[in-house]
Amino acid sequence: MLRSLANRISTVFFLLAGSMMLFGATITAKADDSNENALMGAGAHFAWIVFDALKEDLERATGRDTILFGENSMLGVGCNAGIKAAKQSTIGHETFGFVCCPLSDEEIEKHQLIVYPLAKEPVLILTHKSNPVDDLSVDQVKGIFRGDILNWKEVGGNDEPIVLVTRLHCKKRPGHWKTILPSDKEFRQERLNVKSASAMVQRINDFKSAIGHTGSTWKFKHDDQVKAVKVGGVAPTAENLKNGSYPFYRQMSAITSRNPTPDVLKLIKEAQTGPAFRRVAEQYQLLPLNPMRQVSMKK
Amino acid sequence: MLSTYRFRLIAYTILLVAFLTATLVYTYIYSRNVILEEAENSVTNTALLLNGNIEMEENELLHYAEIVRDDLRIKEYVFMIVKVGTDEEALESLYSRHYGWLPVKRRIILGNNGRVLLGSEHQDLARALVNHLEISSKPIFYTQSGKGLEMITWAPISYQGSRLGVVALTHAIDNVWLKKHQQYSGGYLFIENDSVILQSSLPGAEGEKFELNSGLLDVNEESYQIRPIVLGGSNDNIAHLWYGVSMRDLLEKLERHSRIVLLLTLSGAFAILWMGLIIVRNFNRPLTELIHITRAVANGNLPVMNQTQEKNEIGILSNQFAEMLQALREKQEEIDRIHQELEESAITDSLTKLHNRRYLQEIFPRLLAQAQRDHLFLSGILLDLDHFKQINDRHGHLAGDQCLTHLAHLLRETSRANDYVFRIGGEEFLILSINDSHEGSRLLAEKIRSSLEQSPTAFKDTIIPITTSIGVSHADTSLPPDEGLTNLLYNADKALYQAKTKGRNQVRMYLQMDDHAPSAWDYVS
Numbered sequence: 001m002l003r004s005l006a007n008r009i010s011t012v013f014f015l016l017a018g019s020m021m022l023f024g025a026t027i028t029a030k031a032d033d034s035n036e037n038a039l040m041g042a043g044a045h046f047a048w049i050v051f052d053a054l055k056e057d058l059e060r061a062t063g064r065d066t067i068l069f070g071e072n073s074m075l076g077v078g079c080n081a082g083i084k085a086a087k088q089s090t091i092g093h094e095t096f097g098f099v100c101c102p103l104s105d106e107e108i109e110k111h112q113l114i115v116y117p118l119a120k121e122p123v124l125i126l127t128h129k130s131n132p133v134d135d136l137s138v139d140q141v142k143g144i145f146r147g148d149i150l151n152w153k154e155v156g157g158n159d160e161p162i163v164l165v166t167r168l169h170c171k172k173r174p175g176h177w178k179t180i181l182p183s184d185k186e187f188r189q190e191r192l193n194v195k196s197a198s199a200m201v202q203r204i205n206d207f208k209s210a211i212g213h214t215g216s217t218w219k220f221k222h223d224d225q226v227k228a229v230k231v232g233g234v235a236p237t238a239e240n241l242k243n244g245s246y247p248f249y250r251q252m253s254a255i256t257s258r259n260p261t262p263d264v265l266k267l268i269k270e271a272q273t274g275p276a277f278r279r280v281a282e283q284y285q286l287l288p289l290n291p292m293r294q295v296s297m298k299k
Numbered sequence: 300m301l302s303t304y305r306f307r308l309i310a311y312t313i314l315l316v317a318f319l320t321a322t323l324v325y326t327y328i329y330s331r332n333v334i335l336e337e338a339e340n341s342v343t344n345t346a347l348l349l350n351g352n353i354e355m356e357e358n359e360l361l362h363y364a365e366i367v368r369d370d371l372r373i374k375e376y377v378f379m380i381v382k383v384g385t386d387e388e389a390l391e392s393l394y395s396r397h398y399g400w401l402p403v404k405r406r407i408i409l410g411n412n413g414r415v416l417l418g419s420e421h422q423d424l425a426r427a428l429v430n431h432l433e434i435s436s437k438p439i440f441y442t443q444s445g446k447g448l449e450m451i452t453w454a455p456i457s458y459q460g461s462r463l464g465v466v467a468l469t470h471a472i473d474n475v476w477l478k479k480h481q482q483y484s485g486g487y488l489f490i491e492n493d494s495v496i497l498q499s500s501l502p503g504a505e506g507e508k509f510e511l512n513s514g515l516l517d518v519n520e521e522s523y524q525i526r527p528i529v530l531g532g533s534n535d536n537i538a539h540l541w542y543g544v545s546m547r548d549l550l551e552k553l554e555r556h557s558r559i560v561l562l563l564t565l566s567g568a569f570a571i572l573w574m575g576l577i578i579v580r581n582f583n584r585p586l587t588e589l590i591h592i593t594r595a596v597a598n599g600n601l602p603v604m605n606q607t608q609e610k611n612e613i614g615i616l617s618n619q620f621a622e623m624l625q626a627l628r629e630k631q632e633e634i635d636r637i638h639q640e641l642e643e644s645a646i647t648d649s650l651t652k653l654h655n656r657r658y659l660q661e662i663f664p665r666l667l668a669q670a671q672r673d674h675l676f677l678s679g680i681l682l683d684l685d686h687f688k689q690i691n692d693r694h695g696h697l698a699g700d701q702c703l704t705h706l707a708h709l710l711r712e713t714s715r716a717n718d719y720v721f722r723i724g725g726e727e728f729l730i731l732s733i734n735d736s737h738e739g740s741r742l743l744a745e746k747i748r749s750s751l752e753q754s755p756t757a758f759k760d761t762i763i764p765i766t767t768s769i770g771v772s773h774a775d776t777s778l779p780p781d782e783g784l785t786n787l788l789y790n791a792d793k794a795l796y797q798a799k800t801k802g803r804n805q806v807r808m809y810l811q812m813d814d815h816a817p818s819a820w821d822y823v824s
Contacts, residue, residue, distance in 0.1 A: 150383075161384040190382050192375045206389035207379065 043082025147188025312575025
């Protein structure tokens with residue numbers, strides 16, 4: 001009788017286990033199916049904002065789902081993650097990357113990448129809204145970041161010590177903050193060095209005498225007490241980037257491996273030349289680096 | 300008396316009650332001291348517990364200070380203030396944003412030069428902190444704050460290898476704190492300074508004098524067992540924290556305990572007494588009964604003893620004794636019966652079941668005395684079957700026995716209840732009858748003779764006619780019994796002889812001269 005009972009329990013157990021395995025396999029298959037059909041991108045937060053804004057247009061252009069990673073690059077997702085995503089692309093698992101800074105030639109060669117420039121992005125010089133200084137010359141900006149100028153009164157402001165906030169990321173890549181000072185060694189030592197753009201904005205919110213920098217593709221909150229000053233009387237706009245009057249900027253790009261799939265190429269092409277990107281660029285004062293493709297008026 | 304179990308049981312019960320009472324009285328007296336001692340220990344232990352709680356609070360507060368100290372942003376902001384010279388507003392904003400939730404009373408961050416970087420409204424705290432840092436490196440200390448105390452913990456803030464300042468957090472030891480800790484301590488907390496109670500969880504104690512008398516604090520006409528709560532890092536210049544328990548509460552507890560002990564004592568004594576009485580009753584009653592019964596048995600009686608339902612040893616013994624008594628009684632009855640049978644057989648004729656000659660000799664003196672006492676006649680009616688030898692010869696001895704049995708039956712039927720019928724020889728029978736005249740015995744004799752004549756004996760298929768000759772006489776009451784019986788039988792036999800010689804089947808009386816007859820002997824047919 002006991003043996004019969006044990007057999008029955010074993011049967012029920014194996015049936016349950018089998019059902020669960022089948023169920024789990026179905027879910028995994030569904031997840032895999034959805035991932036297999038998607039084009040996945042990862043990279044820097046600033047570029048992510050652009051791609052995220054374009055997501056629907058990109059999916060329409062490729063006919064495939066697009067999955068993006070990069071919001072709030074604090075969690076190990078940044079330019080390096082973009083490079084990694086570009087390298088990992090395989091058939092059936094098509095990925096691409098996006099970076100907020102221009103890559104060095106050595107880096108491109110080392111990782112066997114193709115870079116697809118998207119836009120130039122102004123690097124904003126941020127101060128607290130209460131700071132009366134609205135305009136700084138290039139030299140004044142450099143002097144402040146270098147530590148030559150320590151008080152706002154030296155540039156026409158209040159008699160307040162300058163609190164310098166920096167985010168010296170992507171140190172081995174050209175461009176970006178290096179347009180202010182070419183080396184992190186040149187920056188003033190008594191500074192707040194933050195790890196993220198949000199921390200940068202928060203510090204400037206906290207210190208009324210702070211100055212910092214960040215890309216223009218940042219979604220400021222309505223209660224942020226932060227403003228971008230003009231540099232040499234020039235506002236950080238796409239137009240001023242285009243005419244070369246605004247000096248601080250960086251280049252935003254998409255990157256792929258050396259053998260990108262047609263759909264990835266199609267996606268990047270749409271990002272580079274599609275009309276949607278133009279709207280996003282206008283919103284964030286980005287200067288597109290590729291001409292917009294001709295759009296048929298027929299709909 | 301003294302050796303009886305009843306006495307012993309009563310004595311044991313009384314001893315047990317006395318022992319219990321003495322034990323409980325001793326327990327009560329001893330426990331009173333123990334309670335007082337334990338109460339004092341309890342106050343001390345609770346004070347230690349409070350000390351432990353305070354230590355935990357201190358460590359918790361210190362931990363909070365270290366959390367703030369270790370925050371890189373705090374360090375950077377302090378650095379900006381100290382090294383760059385910016386204002387403190389950003390630090391305030393940062394602290395409020397990230398540490399505003401900390402459960403502390405006050406917080407302060409001091410720069411190395413004593414400048415208040417955070418919490419500028421707490422200048423008194425800043426001074427206390429500076430003073431403390433000048434003399435001590437202990438991370439926990441206390442200051443007096445108004446009527447209460449303030450627990451302060453601090454941690455140094457260092458950045459890029461240099462010390463920038465300290466962060467300090469505080470907890471208030473005030474009325475709220477006192478009442479919160481009173482809830483689980485069961486006593487009262489006092490903050491005292493200069494022998495005055497500044498604050499207390501005891502209502503109405505504030506402002507009262509704090510003076511210890513033999514280790515007791517008298518407040519509001521009540522005494523309190525009091526113990527100090529040691530505050531680490533505090534000095535004698537600030538107020539002290541004390542813990543106390545009301546002596547009235549302790550004594551109430553003691554009284555409550557004494558009532559319980561008294562109740563236990565009375566209950567225990569009553570229970571033992573009651574049990575003792577039950578034991579005495581249950582043990583003594585069957586023993587007493589057994590003693591009475593054995594005494595009765597010793598006196599030759601065998602009383603009836605009821606069976607008991609008790610299953611204990613005494614019950615079993617009683618039941619076995621009752622069974623033994625019953626068996627003895629049955630044996631006695633059997634012996635009596637056998638004895639009676641032997642007695643009867645000794646005085647009874649085995650064939651006719653009539654009395655025999657032996658019984659005649661036994662009963663005659665009594666009947667003679669009765670007749671003498673009542674002035675009556677004791678008559679002797681002597682019968683002899685006629686031609687009995689011929690009957691035996693003709694019909695056999697069995698037939699002769701049948702004739703004798705038949706006659707005996709007829710004599711029993713015919714005689715009166717108080718008459719005595721004897722078979723005194725082979726075919727001779729005698730009836731002793733007490734009458735008030737001779738005529739009564741003569742009539743009885745005639746009636747017997749007539750009845751026998753009219754009722755022959757049936758033996759098997761044979762009818763055997765039988766008759767009897769009867770001689771009647773009466774006893775001379777003036778003679779002694781032995782002589783009187785001999786005289787009676789002699790005279791009756793004379794009369795019988797007359798009846799035999801005159802033709803049988805008739806009655807003859809032998810009367811004395813002074814009775815009726817004119818001659819000395821008169822034979823009446």
